Amino acid sequence: MSARIMLNPKREKSLLRRHPWIFSKAVNKVVGKPLPGDTVDVLDSKGNWLAKAAYSPSSQIRARVWTFDQDEHIDREFFKSRILAAQALRAKPIIDGGLTGYRLIAGESDNLPGLTIDVYDNILSCQLLSAGIEFNRHILFSVLEEIFPDYAIYERSDVEVRKKEGLGLSKGWITEPLDSTEVVIEEHGIKIKVDVDKGHKTGFYLDQRDSRLAAGRYAKGKTILNCFSYTGTFSLHCAAADAAEVTNVDVSQTALDLAKENIALNGLEDKNVNFVKQDVFKLLRQYREENRKFDMIILDPPKFAESKAQLNGACRGYKDINMLAMQLLNKNGILLTFSCSGLMESNLFQKVVADAALDAKREGRIIERLQQAADHPISLNYPEGYYLKGLICQMD
Structure with a gap:
């Protein structure tokens, strides 16, 4: 037994x-x-x-x-059927968006707990986050090689959460190494350079794809401040939509350098795009002192809350940064603000942004709600799969 x-x-x-x-x-x-x-x-x-x-x-x-099926065996066929089902689920958004970068497996939401697989052109970037997936790693990688014979496989199991599962960190090529860990992906006609070895998460933030597209819809003719810009991908959509000026802000010079490469990759060098290496909180306060104003501000910060104990502090951080951004917006300015903290529920996030507006002495209204892209599905039975929420607000 x-x-x-x-x-x-x-x-x-x-x-x-x-x-x-x-x-x-x-x-x-x-x-x-x-x-x-x-x-x-x-x-x-x-x-x-x-x-x-x-x-x-x-x-x-x-x-x-x-x-939950007593007759189902956890074997090679199990993993193969789960992966094929996930690929089929994503067929439409892949075709509609012209995507060469997308999430193939989103853990529990694809009935493969603790597994993340992202596709970047011809590379599968995999994170094995649970003991169960780690135990079956050889079956998993064998199945991936069978289903995707023309793809290289890179492991990005180099995250601290593995330690909670009693696992060490692991990173590197599973298949024969390619010459480079850098690839170029496309989404909605925009080219993006990704480094699966050095990039955040599995290499990039695929979950914000729909939000980047939304930013482009509001960008034409506007002066835009893109905070926590990382590799500048919100800016690519804004610049391509003929924004008047885009300023990218990030603390990482490496990320900003890659952002500049992405601008060149898309032939947008003639657009008015700037890059500022600075702490966002400090720079927003500096801009407030200088009475700088923008037509549109994008706030896409890293996760502020890793645990329930950090939630109150996260709320203060979100409130502070949104208040500062609102104070820098012109009349009828557009704010795109996000939280990727799963513990930050939608209603709480909206309340925090509303409190920020009170402190900023601004009136505003939500004109769009945003969430993670369709290749990051949310199982009805696993609400924790809903982690990314965003608001587009127009401020009086």
Whole structure:
């Protein structure tokens, strides 16, 4: 008999709603001696079968569900069918957007908990974030080589969250190395240079694709301040839409240098695009003192809250930065503001932005809501998959 975990009484409710996580406090006992990542059967307190899950003794998420089908085996065919289903799900947005960069696997939302795979031209960039995926890594990579024979595979499992699963960090080529880890992808006619080795996350922020496109719709003739600009991709859409001026701000000179390359890559050198290496919070205060004004400001900061304990501080940070931006906007100016903190719920984020408007002594209204692109789906049973939220506000 395979190893299994028995739940405490009344702790099966989330599984009956098909949520994929089982927390340590829900577990009554472990029967057998499963290794980290081993597949275990999950039973309720009365012995009723509920699911098959990957066991993770080091994590607060003690098990992640693979399947709620008792007859489904966690084998090569399982991974192949999941990946093919995910690829089929993305066919329309890939074609519609002319995408050569997209998210292939979005973890729990694609029924492969702890796995992220992004496609960058001819490279699959993979993050293995859970014990279950790590345990099955050789099957996974073999399946990927079968489905995508013309693609190279690069691993970006170099993130601290792996330590919570009792895993070390891992990074590098899985297949035969290519000459370079840099590739050029396309989205909606815009070319973007990506480095799968040195870039953030798996190499780039694919989830903001729709938001970048939205920014371009408002950009024509406007002076624009692009904060936390990273490699300047919001600016590419704005410059291509004939913005009057775009200023990119980031603390990383490496990111700004790549932003300049992206401008040249798209033949936008004749556009009025500037690059400022500076801390965004400090620069916004400096611009306020100088009475600088802009027609449009983009705020796409990094995650401010990694845990519930950090949420109050994150709210203060979001409020401060939005207040400063609002004070720099011309009348009827446009603010694109985002939070990628999963713990920051939409209603709370809207409240924080509303409080910022009060402090800035500005009136405003939401004219569009934005979220992660369609290749980052949100499972109905896994609301945690909804993490990126954005507002386009017009300020009086």
